[in-house]
Amino acid sequence: MAGWKNLDTLEAYRALAASEHRVDLREVLAGEAGAERVKKYCVPMACGLAYNYASKQVDEEILGMLAALAEESELAGKFEELYNGAMINTGEKRLVLHHLTRGQLGDPVVSDGVDKRAFYTGEQAKIAEFAAKVHAGEICNAAGEKFTTVVQIGIGGSDLGPRAMYIALENWARANDCLLMDAKFISNVDPDDAVSVLNTIDVAHTLFILVSKSGTTLETLTNEAFVKNALTEAGLDPSCHMIAVTSETSPLASSSDYLAAFFMDDYIGGRYSSTSAVGGAVLSLAFGSDVFDRFLCGAAEADKLAALADPMKNPAMLDALIGVYERNILGYESTAVLPYAQALARFPAHLQQADMESNGKSVNRFGEPVDYKTGPVLFGEPGTNGQHSFYQLLHQGKDIVPLQFIGFRENQTGIDVDIQGSTSQKKLGANVAAQIVAFACGKEDDNLNKNFDGGRPSSIIIGDQLTPESLGSLLAHFENKIMFQGFLWNLNSFDQEGVQLGKVLAKRVLAHETDGALREYADMLGI
Amino acid sequence: MAGWKNLDTLEAYRALAASEHRVDLREVLAGEAGAERVKKYCVPMACGLAYNYASKQVDEEILGMLAALAEESELAGKFEELYNGAMINTGEKRLVLHHLTRGQLGDPVVSDGVDKRAFYTGEQAKIAEFAAKVHAGEICNAAGEKFTTVVQIGIGGSDLGPRAMYIALENWARANDCLLMDAKFISNVDPDDAVSVLNTIDVAHTLFILVSKSGTTLETLTNEAFVKNALTEAGLDPSCHMIAVTSETSPLASSSDYLAAFFMDDYIGGRYSSTSAVGGAVLSLAFGSDVFDRFLCGAAEADKLAALADPMKNPAMLDALIGVYERNILGYESTAVLPYAQALARFPAHLQQADMESNGKSVNRFGEPVDYKTGPVLFGEPGTNGQHSFYQLLHQGKDIVPLQFIGFRENQTGIDVDIQGSTSQKKLGANVAAQIVAFACGKEDDNLNKNFDGGRPSSIIIGDQLTPESLGSLLAHFENKIMFQGFLWNLNSFDQEGVQLGKVLAKRVLAHETDGALREYADMLGI
Secondary structure: OOOOOOHHHOHHHHHHHHOOOOOOHHHHOOHHHHHHHHHHOEEEOHHHOEEEOOOOOOOHHHHHHHHHHHHHOOHHHHHHHHHOOOOOEOOOOEOOOHHHHOOOOOOOOEEOOEEHHHHHHHHHHHHHHHHHHHHHOOOOOOOOOOOOEEEEEOOHHHOHHHHHHHHHHHHHHHHOOOOOOEEEEEOOOOHHHHHHHHHOOOHHHEEEEEEOOOOOOHHHHHHHHHHHHHHHHOOOOHHHOEEEEEEOOOOOOOOOOOOOEEEEOOOOOHHHOOOOHHHHHHHHHHHOHHHHHHHHHHHHHHHHHHOOOOHHHOHHHHHHHHHHHHHHHOOOOEEEEEEEOHHHOOHHHHHHHHHHHHHOOOEOOOOOEOOOOOOOEEEOOOOOHHHHOOHHHHHHOOOOOOEEEEEEOOOOOOOOOEEOOEEHHHHHHHHHHHHHHHHHHOEOOOOHHHOEOOOOOEEEEEEOOOOHHHHHHHHHHHHHHHHHHHHHHOOOOOOOHHHHHHHHHHHHHHOOOOOHHHHHHHHHOOO | OOOOOOHHHOHHHHHHHHOOOOOOHHHHOOHHHHHHHHHHOEEEOHHHOEEEOOOOOOOHHHHHHHHHHHHHOOHHHHHHHHHOOOOOEOOOOEOOOHHHHOOOOOOOOEEOOEEHHHHHHHHHHHHHHHHHHHHHOOOOOOOOOOOOEEEEEOOHHHOHHHHHHHHHHHHHHHHOOOOOOEEEEEOOOOHHHHHHHHHOOOHHHEEEEEEOOOOOOHHHHHHHHHHHHHHHHOOOOHHHOEEEEEEOOOOOOOOOOOOOEEEEOOOOOHHHOOOOHHHHHHHHHHHOHHHHHHHHHHHHHHHHHHOOOOHHHOHHHHHHHHHHHHHHHOOOOEEEEEEEOHHHOOHHHHHHHHHHHHHOOOEOOOOOEOOOOOOOEEEOOOOOHHHHOOHHHHHHOOOOOOEEEEEEOOOOOOOOOEEOOEEHHHHHHHHHHHHHHHHHHOEOOOOHHHOEOOOOOEEEEEEOOOOHHHHHHHHHHHHHHHHHHHHHHOOOOOOOHHHHHHHHHHHHHHOOOOOHHHHHHHHHOOO
16 A cells, blocks of 8 residues: 655655755757757657657756655555555545546456446447447438437536547548547536527537536536427427436436436546546547547557656656646746647646646645645647747746647648748747747847746657547546646545535525625626 | 836835735625625726626725825826827837727827828728628629638737637627628648638638738738638639738738738737727628627727726726736736636637736836736636636635636527526526635635635626627726736836747748757657
8 A cells, every 4th residue: 555645744855845956948958968858858658649858947866856756655556556446536435447448557446346447348339339320320310310410518527528639639530531420519507608509500410418427417407408498499309319428326327318328437537537438429429439449549558658667757757746846846836738739729728627626726635734835727728829829928927837838740631731941730840849949948138128038947748640549648648647746745636625615605596595795796696 | 207117116015015914805705794895896897897806805905005006106197198199118119009999088199190090990991891892792702602701810919809709799699680701710820720710611602811910920821821722722713702901011911912901000919909900800790890899889988997097996907906916915826717608718818818918027118127026827718617627726726816707697699598496697697606705705614625715816897798898898908907017017018029039949940940959859840
């Protein structure tokens, strides 16, 4: 059994905190030694990706201390416990099994007599069979016509991850003749969200996926009612247009309101559910289950690397350690995720949930307050768009914001245009390379308004192309990074008690059981 | 002439910094006194909006000190100088005239013999005439058919603001029978961005707007080539499908490549250009010029309030002052913008540019380094979506993040559904009311994992409905808030030198004129 200790009680952390040694990026990246560093500070990731940390403020001395921290913190042992089925989510007394949706890293995990890997793959097989029938027209609308559109109704983890993954692969799928159905998403309880989506689809040819683990999510049930109204008004039977993704114990599981129900369980947190039936149904319907399988394979490969004990061979662990160094030793407050791929437009929004909901906490896994910073604010937009937006602050603002770039050598569609001697894809790559060096090395100017201090750290994940495999690898990398950071901070990264109070108060407002300030706010909002 | 001084040299600021007086939100919001505070701490904004700051950590004492700061910093006088045509953008030696696109607050501003208000309104009249002809089918495609879609090609300020405004009004326009053309946007140099948009439109019925003030923006010219290829391949004449929005001196201005050209000038920064021809062309084509006029009226009304010297009657000035108090005295590092309206989905991304590019700086307007924090990191997503994502960190994370909520009493489409005794719109409003109180007041629990400390500040802008007028008012509020914060921090909020270095290095990469680390990064990215 690994020992769960607060970060600031670890000797390796104390050594790190006591060290005054710092790395000046302008020095270490200068000249040909800088080029060598760029080559050397690079760890292979799964599916042809690589994690390059040459522009992070680390060197052999700091990496050595981080490796000692990884060892003392027993990161590899804790992950092993997790994937072998220990009750890592202590607050909710749950196992943490999302890795099992894409592979088996250790022992079979049996819970209530069920082999969980078999359960998850079984659901995926059911989804694959269902999707194939939809694509073949065997499951079709009342007029015998094929469904052409799929709409996911869900919020939080039932929305952000699957939506980001769909957007990430939509162009790739179109270019590779496997965009089998268009996908749309309804999430917000704002009625205009559902109205907006319903305005742009033909409900007669649309299959809706209701996604709620508990079957009680306010937003999702409300939006289901919206959709049922729309179907009924169009003279259609809602139960012939809807499927459910839920837990076996939910009220949705056995309802005749749905064509079919596919299952997840309490051991997969919403923000980690993209590789479960939550992502599986919509992605298998949109792209075919073989594409979803490739996505799972990519994630499984990344998980295997995450199981290695040596952080220099484990990119997720190394990324986590450097992030903790930046947050707790260097004192940086937020992190920007900057994919140079328009297809990853919503990937930062998904990571925002995955990271901030997992590690945005102030008490450790035993419910005791911690005296050190935990998860940072995370934000981001695709490059080059961000360059024409908030990069001003990143380059010259008062706070240093660590950056996570992502870039690919090839675009997804294979279509490009050559202008002034280079393709758009080359321009995109040139920009991300230039930004890394501009942030790290800066440029002196006597006019301080045009001066760049440099010393602003970044890492980059580089791959050939954003494919189902590399997307799965990328997703799992960040999931595992977040998990390792939770281990380092001694948090329970798998509950989210911070979302409860708002729900309780909102119910009170709707029941008109309020007084004081809350009543007044509710009045102002016309409740 | 106003005196431009660093924030930390002002007596009022020193008094604020020396004061140990703090407001405990749990105390001031308790009981019926809390309800009174919610009523009282509310300033009318333009077009029926109100800025409520009852859950900010201020009271009469702090507000008094902030008012003194506003006076000593001569905020009203500086704004007056700005709108009367002083050279406020000192770095680039430019006037700052975006307010003139929507109204005339002071003296006529004449530059090079041109009345600038007349120039901007003249361009808007030309756009209105052009849009009317497109809508009437007088300007049409080669087959004599109407254009049905408009695509804006631009990046940064030519993209984020116009796109956010279009999304904000799309459902409203559909519900009010004034969605005259669908609008799409191409921004990123990533070739897949253009391919993706071109895949979803019928180019034969599409009008493209090329937006670049200089006429030299890399991304925009590259994407123009993409679009021209697509038009040519479809057997169409690109010059009959494209218009330009640019400056009169740009190479695009007199090109026969375009059906028409509409002008802005150097006195309108990209991030402040939504009310100029940059937003005017696409929004007038999409919704009709009368809708765009209503949007301008809303912004003009907000500007009038911003001209008032008393911060207690000037919501933008008050918002700015409270923000500086939070950033410089209370030490909060980032800000979240949380609109409870799906239509404002991209409004935070626009504000991210407007705010971070304006005030993410470390030198004052005289090029001297400042010793205090300036613009914060800004991020946000619509509620209730965010509640199921990053709110965990906002409620229970180690850092306090000030929050800017936005909410409306009515939705835009008028379509809603009643579930469990309330409409979706009421549920939306109940949630934002509940969140404000949950953040401010918290809830004690012996299980610290379920404990909420409270004391987390927020403000809310509340309105009846998101309409062209209220959207204009909302936009101008934030533009003016950012301007006032720039005045307080003694920054030039209207240049963006921080974006230059990356551009220079990217050109070098494309020309293969690199060595060391930059060459190595470029190699890795396949350049």
